[in-house]
Amino acid sequence: MSSRRSRSRQPGTSRITDDQINQLVSQLQQLLPEIRNRHSDKVSAAKVLQETCNYIRSLHKEVDDLSERLSELLATTDTSSAEAAIIRSLLMQ
Amino acid sequence: MASTLISNPVTNSDRARDSAKKKKKKKSQAIRDETQNPNTNHDSTQWKSEVQQQVYSSKLLQALRGVRLSSSPSAPRRGRSVREAADRVLAVTAKGRTRWSRAILTNRLKLKFMKNKRQRVTVTGSTRSKKPRLSILRLKSKNLPAVQRKVRVLGRLVPGCRKEPLPVILEEATDYIAALEMQVRAMTALTELLSGSSFGAGSSASPASQLGSSGPPTS
Numbered sequence: 001m002s003s004r005r006s007r008s009r010q011p012g013t014s015r016i017t018d019d020q021i022n023q024l025v026s027q028l029q030q031l032l033p034e035i036r037n038r039h040s041d042k043v044s045a046a047k048v049l050q051e052t053c054n055y056i057r058s059l060h061k062e063v064d065d066l067s068e069r070l071s072e073l074l075a076t077t078d079t080s081s082a083e084a085a086i087i088r089s090l091l092m093q
Numbered sequence: 094m095a096s097t098l099i100s101n102p103v104t105n106s107d108r109a110r111d112s113a114k115k116k117k118k119k120k121s122q123a124i125r126d127e128t129q130n131p132n133t134n135h136d137s138t139q140w141k142s143e144v145q146q147q148v149y150s151s152k153l154l155q156a157l158r159g160v161r162l163s164s165s166p167s168a169p170r171r172g173r174s175v176r177e178a179a180d181r182v183l184a185v186t187a188k189g190r191t192r193w194s195r196a197i198l199t200n201r202l203k204l205k206f207m208k209n210k211r212q213r214v215t216v217t218g219s220t221r222s223k224k225p226r227l228s229i230l231r232l233k234s235k236n237l238p239a240v241q242r243k244v245r246v247l248g249r250l251v252p253g254c255r256k257e258p259l260p261v262i263l264e265e266a267t268d269y270i271a272a273l274e275m276q277v278r279a280m281t282a283l284t285e286l287l288s289g290s291s292f293g294a295g296s297s298a299s300p301a302s303q304l305g306s307s308g309p310p311t312s
Contacts, residue, residue, distance in 0.1 A: 016258075024267070049240065049243035070287070074157060075171065
């Protein structure tokens with residue numbers, strides 16, 4: 001296969017094997033909640049990547065919503081009562 | 094000068110002994126962690142551990158107190174500054190071992206210094222993106238345009254990974270997802286705590302304590 005030879009001469013590409021890529025993709029697959037629950041081994045790399053992008057976007061959105069709520073709560077609740085509640089919860093752990 | 098020369102070997106040996114002690118401690122703790130969580134990686138930080146979440150929560154609280162004092166009371170800016178503080182604290186908790194954490198921290202500095210020079214940055218960026226890359230090789234699965242495109246999109250989502258090669262992006266994304274999940278868990282717990290405190294504050298609290306989760310007090 002001439003492909004391997006030509007690829008190794010490229011200055012910019014690094015010598016990564018397909019196995020390494022597959023391993024990384026499967027590692028990513030383990031983190032995604034949807035694919036993990038489907039118990040299927042034959043998920044294509046493109047699907048895993050697509051799910052990863054969607055998952056990261058949804059996590060970002062969740063963090064945005066949570067920060068909105070936190071900012072509202074911080075503005076309206078009293079400082080001392082909030083801190084007291086937090087300290088209480090930390091002590092109880 | 095002679096005193097500093099003499100003291101150097103002493104401090105070096107002390108440091109060597111301390112680092113050896115720390116390594117032994119770290120090793121035993123790492124072995125303990127591994128026996129408890131066999132799935133965790135050697136390189137990535139333990140985002141699933143309770144300790145990590147508590148570290149993050151305490152640092153976040155400190156940062157949020159600072160945010161409250163400095164930000165203006167307009168709604169969109171407040172949420173944005175909370176989000177930025179949360180990301181910053183997340184990057185600090187990562188201890189700079191990953192690219193995305195370093196990128197988050199350096200981006201803040203860059204924005205602070207380069208607020209007036211932003212226009213120049215966008216002009217140079219457009220001239221650089223004219224090289225066609227997908228037409229050269231189409232041999233292995235890594236070079237398939239679909240996978241390549243998706244990895245580029247992923248690289249844009251993870252901070253600091255726009256120009257990195259494929260395996261780096263995948264590795265960074267793995268760590269970034271775990272960190273984001275921890276961030277969501279910690280902020281959810283914090284939100285529940287704060288909303289619960291305003292619930293149970295009673296009459297001794299300020300008049301701004303709310304009974305419901307939304308809406309200003311009507312009195």
